[in-house]
Amino acid sequence: MSFYPICTEYGAMPLTEKFAAVTAEDVKRAINAESPDADDFLAMISPAAVPFIEEMAQKANKLTIQYFGKTIQMFTPLYLSNYCTNRCIYCGFNTKNNIKREHLELKQVEEEAKAIAATGMKQLLILTGDARIKASPEYLQDCVKILSKYFPSVSIEIYAMDVEEYAALVKVGVDGMTMFQETYNEELYPTLHPAGPKKDFRYRLDAPERSCKGGMRVVNIGALLGLDDWRKDSLLTGLHAAYLQKKYPNVDIAVSLPRMRPHAGSFQPTSIASDRDMVQNMLALRIFLPRLGITVSTRENPEFREQILPLGVTKMSAGVSTEVGGHSQKGEKVGQFEISDGRSAEEMCAALKKHGYQPVFKDWQCLDEHYGESV
Amino acid sequence: MSEDLFELGGHKFNSRLLVGTGKYADDSVIPEVCEASGSQIITVALRRVDLESTTGNVMDFIPKHMQFLPNTSGARTAEEAVRIARLAKAMGCGDWIKIEVISDNKYLLPDGYETAKATEILAKEGFIVLPYVNADLYVARSLVDAGAAAVMPLGAPIGSNRGLQTKEMVRILIDEIALPIVVDAGIGRPSEACEAMEMGADACLVNTAIATANNPILMAKAFGQAVKAGREAYLSGPGAKHCHASASSPLTGFLSED
Ligand code: SF4
Numbered sequence: 001m002s003f004y005p006i007c008t009e010y011g012a013m014p015l016t017e018k019f020a021a022v023t024a025e026d027v028k029r030a031i032n033a034e035s036p037d038a039d040d041f042l043a044m045i046s047p048a049a050v051p052f053i054e055e056m057a058q059k060a061n062k063l064t065i066q067y068f069g070k071t072i073q074m075f076t077p078l079y080l081s082n083y084c085t086n087r088c089i090y091c092g093f094n095t096k097n098n099i100k101r102e103h104l105e106l107k108q109v110e111e112e113a114k115a116i117a118a119t120g121m122k123q124l125l126i127l128t129g130d131a132r133i134k135a136s137p138e139y140l141q142d143c144v145k146i147l148s149k150y151f152p153s154v155s156i157e158i159y160a161m162d163v164e165e166y167a168a169l170v171k172v173g174v175d176g177m178t179m180f181q182e183t184y185n186e187e188l189y190p191t192l193h194p195a196g197p198k199k200d201f202r203y204r205l206d207a208p209e210r211s212c213k214g215g216m217r218v219v220n221i222g223a224l225l226g227l228d229d230w231r232k233d234s235l236l237t238g239l240h241a242a243y244l245q246k247k248y249p250n251v252d253i254a255v256s257l258p259r260m261r262p263h264a265g266s267f268q269p270t271s272i273a274s275d276r277d278m279v280q281n282m283l284a285l286r287i288f289l290p291r292l293g294i295t296v297s298t299r300e301n302p303e304f305r306e307q308i309l310p311l312g313v314t315k316m317s318a319g320v321s322t323e324v325g326g327h328s329q330k331g332e333k334v335g336q337f338e339i340s341d342g343r344s345a346e347e348m349c350a351a352l353k354k355h356g357y358q359p360v361f362k363d364w365q366c367l368d369e370h371y372g373e374s375v
Numbered sequence: 376m377s378e379d380l381f382e383l384g385g386h387k388f389n390s391r392l393l394v395g396t397g398k399y400a401d402d403s404v405i406p407e408v409c410e411a412s413g414s415q416i417i418t419v420a421l422r423r424v425d426l427e428s429t430t431g432n433v434m435d436f437i438p439k440h441m442q443f444l445p446n447t448s449g450a451r452t453a454e455e456a457v458r459i460a461r462l463a464k465a466m467g468c469g470d471w472i473k474i475e476v477i478s479d480n481k482y483l484l485p486d487g488y489e490t491a492k493a494t495e496i497l498a499k500e501g502f503i504v505l506p507y508v509n510a511d512l513y514v515a516r517s518l519v520d521a522g523a524a525a526v527m528p529l530g531a532p533i534g535s536n537r538g539l540q541t542k543e544m545v546r547i548l549i550d551e552i553a554l555p556i557v558v559d560a561g562i563g564r565p566s567e568a569c570e571a572m573e574m575g576a577d578a579c580l581v582n583t584a585i586a587t588a589n590n591p592i593l594m595a596k597a598f599g600q601a602v603k604a605g606r607e608a609y610l611s612g613p614g615a616k617h618c619h620a621s622a623s624s625p626l627t628g629f630l631s632e633d
Binding site: 065066067068069070071122152217245246249250251252253291353356357358360361362363364365 | 397398399400401402422423424425449451478479480481483534535536583586587
């Protein structure tokens with residue numbers, strides 16, 4: 001069993017009509033359901049739920065505080081390499097884009113680690129383009145061994161891997177993985193991913209599940225809102241999270257809500273997710289899956305990030321550079337996408353505190369031998 | 376009335392309320408929470424402790440007089456819990472440890488089998504082990520055998536604020552288990568803590584209900600008072616409850632005619 005049959009089943013449904021058929025009564029029932037199901041989730045992201053956003057916000061706020069407290073986990077990304085063999089038409093690292101390609105040597109990885117650690121950040125997300133030759137599983141393992149000296153938690157956002165490859169990374173200290181399906185629309189997927197290994201829809205779709213089997217503690221999924229109708233992709237994202245949460249109860253499942261940002265390519269979003277859409281999506285997710293982690297990146301602007309703090313967010317990035325080596329080297333570089341919130345870790349903390357939230361830097365520490373703790 | 380002290384792990388405490396450190400909007404409120412609640416025992420998730428932090432650390436806010444109770448929150452197996460406990464000791468956090476082994480992230484229910492395994496290992500190593508478990512008689516008995524210093528049954532799942540849902544099972548543990556029974560998790564209101572104490576629980580641990588209140592300090596004070604009131608009610612030996620008004624001797628009144 002995998003999520004694929006569920007994805008196919010929903011892909012065959014007339015979802016636009018289903019969303020349009022939701023009534024105000026359905027929405028009210030969904031908001032007040034003891035354990036909301038897939039239909040309730042669909043109702044809460046439908047157009048009929050728009051007038052109920054404030055009611056949903058009140059409930060989502062209560063649930064978030066109840067389960068997570070007034071805390072926000074902080075993390076920062078580190079780009080190890082921007083070589084890529086794919087042609088995702090919406091991405092600045094697309095193999096056809098004429099940008100300077102870079103790849104950090106292990107010495108440089110350590111320099112970046114030191115620069116980031118000096119800002120107080122403890123949870124690191126490492127990213128690479130999809131190029132196994134430049135960022136092989138072995139290279140990644142070597143990087144993690146270095147990074148573990150500086151960061152109690154290291155997660156990956158890289159190409160899809162096999163169970164054994166995930167397990168090998170877990171063994172050297174990786175505790176989380178992020179994998180964006182980009183879109184759950186299998187028909188649309190090939191036009192957005194015309195070439196490269198990422199073209200394989202199903203291999204990517206099952207990657208989060210393979211990483212659960214490989215022993216990851218935290219698995220973060222998401223769709224890139226703007227590629228297809230946001231409601232359809234959000235529905236499938238929520239169902240995918242629910243599927244993983246049920247099947248792998250020992251894994252913390254989280255969802256990111258990235259929206260399309262301007263980048264070096266020419267592709268522009270087909271469906272704009274407005275601020276209100278983003279909020280509706282987040283509220284529905286929180287009510288549907290109260291213990292779900294929800295990540296909001298620096299793709300969003302500072303004002304918006306602060307306004308949505310009480311609505312369900314549990315994890316935020318700060319001090320972000322989407323450039324390879326962007327933390328320790330200065331110069332003219334091209335990032336994967338333009339960020340909207342360029343605040344440092346320190347500035348972000350001050351903003352969180354101003355709103356009555358505590359930034360949490362460390363929330364886990366790997367105690368296996370490789371980490372050097374002789375316990 | 377002679378002094379009613381709470382004995383745990385070879386120490387005596389005036390307060391029967393244990394508090395937590397998670398979920399606060401700002402850790403700097405912790406000293407005031409301790410003060411207002413009167414609590415003398417505080418639990419801290421080891422996974423959140425960052426001794427290298429330059430930007431503040433939860434440990435900085437724990438008043439010196441408090442008994443420090445590190446917990447193994449985040450552990451999913453007995454092995455992980457044991458590692459965390461040993462690390463806590465190596466870090467100088469003392470030898471008290473609250474065992475939490477949870478591998479179900481949806482309901483956050485504790486794994487009794489893994490908890491008992493970890494308890495046995497750590498108790499043998501000299502730890503004062505306080506295991507967080509389901510309110511289950513068999514698990515509780517295995518913890519007694521494993522050398523636990525107390526049994527901490529849940530009232531309802533962690534953070535759920537649902538109250539004393541496991542009341543009947545907790546009552547059985549109070550009757551059957553010779554160790555202190557500390558109701559941990561689920562208590563959402565002071566009245567529920569009071570009820571647990573009235574039933575004869577030895578103490579209550581409260582975190583979410585205090586940390587997520589609009590006014591955590593006032594709520595801490597309310598919990599302190601509620602736990603005390605419940606304890607005093609228990610000690611005073613409340614009269615038995617009756618469903619109906621009863622005549623003084625409806626069934627045996629005839630005997631007096633003799
Ligand atoms: S989205 Fe990822 S895989 Fe696609 S082109 Fe960009 S870096 Fe490569």
